[in-house]
Amino acid sequence: MSTVIDELGARLKTYEGRAAAVAGRGKDPVNEPMIRHWCEAMGDTNPAYTGPDAIAPPTMLQAWTMGGLSGHTGRTGRTGAHDELFDLLDEAGCTSVVATDCEQEYLRPLRPGDEVTFDAVIESVSDRKTTKLGTGYFVTTRMDVRVGPDLVGTHRFRILKYAPARPKGKPEGKPEEKRARARRPRPVVNRDNAGFWEGVERHRLLIQRCTHCGTLRHPWLPGCNACGGPDWDTVEASGEGTVYSYVVMHHPPFPAFTESDDAAGAAGPYAVGLIELAEGVRIVSNVVGLPYDKVRIGLPVRLEFRRYDDDGEDAALVLPVFRVQEGREGEAG
Incomplete structure (x- = not known):
């Protein structure tokens, strides 16, 4: 060779x-x-x-x-x-x-x-x-x-x-085949965060709570970052929150992210927010229900769950996202 x-x-x-x-x-x-x-x-x-x-x-x-x-x-x-x-x-x-x-x-x-x-x-x-x-x-x-x-x-x-990379010029094939080749990346699930993703699958947003000092924490961790205690249980988030901070994502089009998302296409610019939940912890997720250039710090948002890749071939991907509450777009601080 x-x-x-x-x-x-x-x-x-x-x-x-x-x-x-x-x-x-x-x-x-x-x-x-x-x-x-x-x-x-x-x-x-x-x-x-x-x-x-x-x-x-x-x-x-x-x-x-x-x-x-x-x-x-x-x-x-x-x-x-x-x-x-x-x-x-x-x-x-x-x-x-x-x-x-x-x-x-x-x-x-x-x-x-x-x-x-x-x-x-x-x-x-x-x-x-x-x-x-x-x-x-x-x-x-x-x-x-x-x-x-x-x-x-x-x-x-x-x-x-x-x-x-450039497309290789293969035939488009059937729509379902094209979609099967472009599935959204799955989260990395391990022993420390499995309970969180199991809750999401059931449309419940679970927050860890230290059973020693009562501190809530997210993302999920094997121990309490306040007192070091290893034992915990969970509380379910109410779903209410506000945009604590955010970024606008710009990236080349990826086949897995071509579904439209309200006012902005997911393939184009979209807002990713750091959401402060009513319980006091913060979570990173997409902000939907408003064009990306209208998202502001302080906007009230409400949790909802979305299913992706729901084509019957494998388990659909369920993700928590946060929708700007209708009629409250102007309440940003």
């Missing part, structure tokens, strides 16, 4: 080890307001993040290096290597990008007043890979974060830069 030499891959490999940023500086010192906003958004009430001896949540590591909407003044710390790498990929037709994963390592806590600096390096470029999205290359960038001379943490970020 002849060996096909990936000439582009060989060129991309020459970028491994090249700096993507040198001596970058955070726009602001580590500060209490940002810590407070982060904790409020995450619902994290850990006392370590408040008071005179407060530390920043470790997962905020990358936040202190980000340039925000205005970016870093003068592109602080940036080198041309990263842009050159992406230009090569674009020229080769790898014009699409998707984030795949990130890893963080924490060496010491950050505290209000710390001034962060960072360096970044293109750590690795994979061999050419073919995925369901298309063919391309995984690029991993490592960022080392420092306070003064001390390394305080490391952030690795991996993306796939790819050429979108």
